[in-house]
Amino acid sequence: MRGTKFFGRGLLGAFCIVMLSMALVGCSLIREAQFVGMTGGGSADTATSSSNIESGQETAVFADADPSEAKQEAGTAVHPSEQGGGKLLPPPSKPKNDTNEKKDTKSRPHVALTFDDGPDHKYTEQILDILKEYDVKATFFLVGTQVKKYPEIAKRIVDEGHALGNHSWSHADLTKLSAKDVAQQIDKTQQIIKQATGVSPRLMRAPYGALSKSVLETIHKADMKHVAWTVDTKDWAGTSVSDMYKNVMSNTRKDGIILMHSFGGRKDALDHTVKLLPKIIKDLQKDGYDLVTVDEMIDSGDYKTSAIK
Numbered sequence: 001m002r003g004t005k006f007f008g009r010g011l012l013g014a015f016c017i018v019m020l021s022m023a024l025v026g027c028s029l030i031r032e033a034q035f036v037g038m039t040g041g042g043s044a045d046t047a048t049s050s051s052n053i054e055s056g057q058e059t060a061v062f063a064d065a066d067p068s069e070a071k072q073e074a075g076t077a078v079h080p081s082e083q084g085g086g087k088l089l090p091p092p093s094k095p096k097n098d099t100n101e102k103k104d105t106k107s108r109p110h111v112a113l114t115f116d117d118g119p120d121h122k123y124t125e126q127i128l129d130i131l132k133e134y135d136v137k138a139t140f141f142l143v144g145t146q147v148k149k150y151p152e153i154a155k156r157i158v159d160e161g162h163a164l165g166n167h168s169w170s171h172a173d174l175t176k177l178s179a180k181d182v183a184q185q186i187d188k189t190q191q192i193i194k195q196a197t198g199v200s201p202r203l204m205r206a207p208y209g210a211l212s213k214s215v216l217e218t219i220h221k222a223d224m225k226h227v228a229w230t231v232d233t234k235d236w237a238g239t240s241v242s243d244m245y246k247n248v249m250s251n252t253r254k255d256g257i258i259l260m261h262s263f264g265g266r267k268d269a270l271d272h273t274v275k276l277l278p279k280i281i282k283d284l285q286k287d288g289y290d291l292v293t294v295d296e297m298i299d300s301g302d303y304k305t306s307a308i309k
């Protein structure tokens with residue numbers, strides 16, 4: 001009798017183990033399927049981000065727009081099933097993202113956040129507060145006349161570890177000026193930035209991105225590089241937060257440069273930039289990007305030569 005009972009229990013136990021292992025393998029497969037979907041380049045992330053956005057209102061939706069959560073889970077799900085060849089293995093005892101985190105930091109692709117037309121005493125400060133809160137460094141392309149008005153904000157940008165670029169003295173279309181006048185626009189702005197912050201930028205962004213061969217030559221003569229962008233938020237025009245979010249999340253790639261503004265544009269337009277910023281910081285980081293300054297991007301030797309010349 002005892003033997004039968006024992007045998008019966010043994011059978012039950014074995015049955016439970018088989019069922020449990022099937023369930024585990026099933027879970028892993030499903031998670032892996034998600035993972036493959038998520039990592040199929042930018043387009044998969046785009047689809048996820050867009051569907052998150054479109055399914056609700058701006059503010060409510062952003063908080064939960066979290067494609068990377070699936071990614072992280074998938075990462076941990078992969079190792080037991082793959083190594084065990086479908087055998088029953090104990091659940092991973094490490095914290096969820098322990099192994100992934102290490103892998104990611106090594107090859108984290110860079111993205112740079114850039115803000116044009118400041119400094120000012122309104123939006124530039126709000127943007128700096130957000131960047132400080134998230135401990136993220138960005139690049140500010142400053143206009144000379146604005147630095148003259150708000151030298152203390154220019155100084156704050158540098159003090160808080162951000163990079164500076166020159167965005168001309170008067171936000172002129174440089175392609176319409178003589179080489180001599182272009183040189184003057186650059187030089188005068190370099191001087192006031194140096195005076196206000198102690199820093200001489202080595203980056204230049206022509207207003208409106210308007211660049212000619214001659215303007216580029218003048219920039220190079222000043223021993224500077226011209227920095228364009230890969231994603232234009234069109235924040236100055238009052239573009240909605242959700243449209244900008246979708247644009248940024250679906251069009252950002254490795255070595256991407258995102259264009260925003262810290263001054264100017266249509267009335268209250270940059271309120272949207274301030275709302276957008278924490279969301280893209282969080283979600284770009286969750287998507288595995290390292291947010292760096294343009295200077296860091298150049299120093300790493302890894303940047304898009306179509307955007308930085």
Ligand SMILES: [Zn+2]
Nearest residue numbers: 116117207208
């Ligand atoms: Zn500008």
